[in-house]
Amino acid sequence: MTDPLRSRFEAAVHEHQQAVFNLARRMTGSDHAAEEIAQEAFLRLWRAMGRGVEPGPATRAYLYRTAMNLGRDRGRRARCELAGGCAAAPHPPEEPEAKMLRRELEWKVREAVLALPTAYRRVVVLRHYHGLTYEEIGAILRWPVSLVRNRLFRARRRLRQLLHGVWKEAGES
Amino acid sequence: MKGRCPAEGKWHALVDGEVPAARAAVLHRHAARCTACGRYLAELRSLGRMLEVCPDxxxxxxxxxxxxxxxxxxxxxxxxxAVGQWLVVASLATTLFAVRALVPLPVGTTGGWDRALPAAFEALLTLGRTGRLVTEALSAGRQPLEWAALTASVGLVMLARRLAEMWGRFPRGEER
Incomplete structure (x- = not known):
């Protein structure tokens, strides 16, 4: 007979592992660190479930918050170990030159996101890569919505400065 | 953008879908006739698209x-x-001991403020130390067990010192 607690944990792993891993990866810039963070976040979830304090519908928020906190102390300048970094994701076949340009753009965007202060990077990752609303971001980071809005505004301003050159190139091409 | 144009934050809220439909329509109409606002809105959208080049x-x-x-x-x-609960218990124990140092000495014993003041200073130091440990344990991604052990050990040292002091301070048995 299957343990219901175990079943619920396995369901949570299948449902959230992708998001937690990618969130940690974008926060740290390292695949290795992201794996460690995902491991620790799910271990904490399992322990919480065992104590009877199962987050339930708030599991996603619990995992995101844990991963964010764990990622805070990691070296943010670590590079992706996977060959090609972001390009490890599947893409349609391209011409070599186009592929090279796209990889360069990916690298610049990733560097710009990693160059943001942690508080700004958090809101950018949650908003742009996880598509969360201001209220959901506020619930995860335990910030008021006004602070989320303000930090996102400042983060975008910083990103526009960091990506200014890329922007111009993209506009010209 | 001019003085009568919507604030920049409004455009951010618009691209994030955080503006009610009626207000969004007003903003879109404004962007259509105001070159500066239209360009700003386009830039924000372009930034969003640029970030998406790094997929999951x-x-x-x-x-x-x-x-x-x-x-x-x-x-x-x-x-x-739950290790976290032990952490809280250890911190509470340490704090209680620190507070105990502030309580005036029992009637009939010698001493007074000359002893209470150094004890209070020591208590404040301990509170600070404990507070820092707990804050670090809760905020950083470290193993709570390590911090619980550290906090508890600070508490135990304080306990031992206080007991030693009290032992020397209170007269025993027939001496009373």
Missing amino acids: VPVPPRLTASLLALADRAPGGRPGP
């Missing part, structure tokens, strides 16, 4: 396997005791 990567299969294996860790499929 698939989870390595070994990670999925190790995550699922986490459920095997605790005996019987259940994890051990």
Whole structure:
């Protein structure tokens, strides 16, 4: 007979592992660190479930918050170990030159996101890569919505400065 | 953008879908006739598209396997005791001891403020130390067990010192 607690944990792993891993990866810039963070976040979830304090519908928020906190102390300048970094994701076949340009753009965007202060990077990752609303971001980071809005505004301003050159190139091409 | 144009934050809220439909329509109409606002809105959208060039990567299969294996860790499929609760208990014990140092000495014993003041200073130091440990334990991604042990050891040292002091301070048995 299957343990219901175990079943619920396995369901949570299948449902959230992708998001937690990618969130940690974008926060740290390292695949290795992201794996460690995902491991620790799910271990904490399992322990919480065992104590009877199962987050339930708030599991996603619990995992995101844990991963964010764990990622805070990691070296943010670590590079992706996977060959090609972001390009490890599947893409349609391209011409070599186009592929090279796209990889360069990916690298610049990733560097710009990693160059943001942690508080700004958090809101950018949650908003742009996880598509969360201001209220959901506020619930995860335990910030008021006004602070989320303000930090996102400042983060975008910083990103526009960091990506200014890329922007111009993209506009010209 | 001019003085009568919407604030920049409004455009951010618009691209994030955080503006009610009626207000969004007003903003769109404004962007259509105001070159500066229209350009700003286009830039914000372009930034969003640029960030999307880094899509999600698939989870390595070994990670999925190790995550699922986490459920095997605790005996019987259940994890051990809540370490965080022990951390709180240890911190409370330390704090109580620190506060105890502030309580005036019992009637009939010698001493007074000359002893209470150094004790109060020591108590404040301990409170600060404990507070820092607890804050670090809760904020950083470290193992709570390490911090619980550290906090508890600070508490135990304080306890030992206080007991030694009290032992020397209170007269015993027939001497009373």
